[in-house]
Amino acid sequence: MFMRMKKITIALAAALAVLSACEKTPALPVVQFDKTNYILPADEPVTVKVVSDVALTDDVTFTLGGTAVKDVDYTVSPEQSVSFTDAVAAEIVITPLNNLEDKNIVLELAAQAGSFTVGQ
Numbered sequence: 001m002f003m004r005m006k007k008i009t010i011a012l013a014a015a016l017a018v019l020s021a022c023e024k025t026p027a028l029p030v031v032q033f034d035k036t037n038y039i040l041p042a043d044e045p046v047t048v049k050v051v052s053d054v055a056l057t058d059d060v061t062f063t064l065g066g067t068a069v070k071d072v073d074y075t076v077s078p079e080q081s082v083s084f085t086d087a088v089a090a091e092i093v094i095t096p097l098n099n100l101e102d103k104n105i106v107l108e109l110a111a112q113a114g115s116f117t118v119g120q
Contacts, residue, residue, distance in 0.1 A: 034049040060116070
C-alpha cells in the first residue's frame with residue numbers, strides 16, 4: 001500500500017512540474033496609432049502619435065503610401081521607424097509641401113515577431 005501511494009505521489013509531482021513548466025507565454029505589447037484618422041492642415045505639420053500599452057525599447061517600422069508623393073507633396077520625420085526608447089509613445093511628424101486637398105497619406109505599422117504586435 002505504501003509503495004502504491006509513493007508512486008501516485010511521484011506521478012502527481014511530475015504532472016505538477018509539467019504544468020508549471022508550460023505556463024502561458026506573456027502577451028506581447030500592442031503598438032498602434034492613437035487615432036484612426038488625422039487631418040493635415042494645408043500649411044502646418046501634423047504629429048501622428050504611435051502608442052504602446054507598455055513601455056518599449058524597440059524601434060517600430062512604418063510604411064508610407066497613399067496618393068500624396070513623399071518629398072514632393074510632404075516630408076516625414078522620422079522616415080522609416082519611430083524609436084520608443086523605453087516609453088509608451090513615439091511621434092511621426094508630417095509636413096505638407098504642396099496642397100494636399102485631394103490627396104491622402106497612408107501610414108502602416110509593421111509588427112515585429114517576438115517583440116510586439118500591431119493593434120487596430
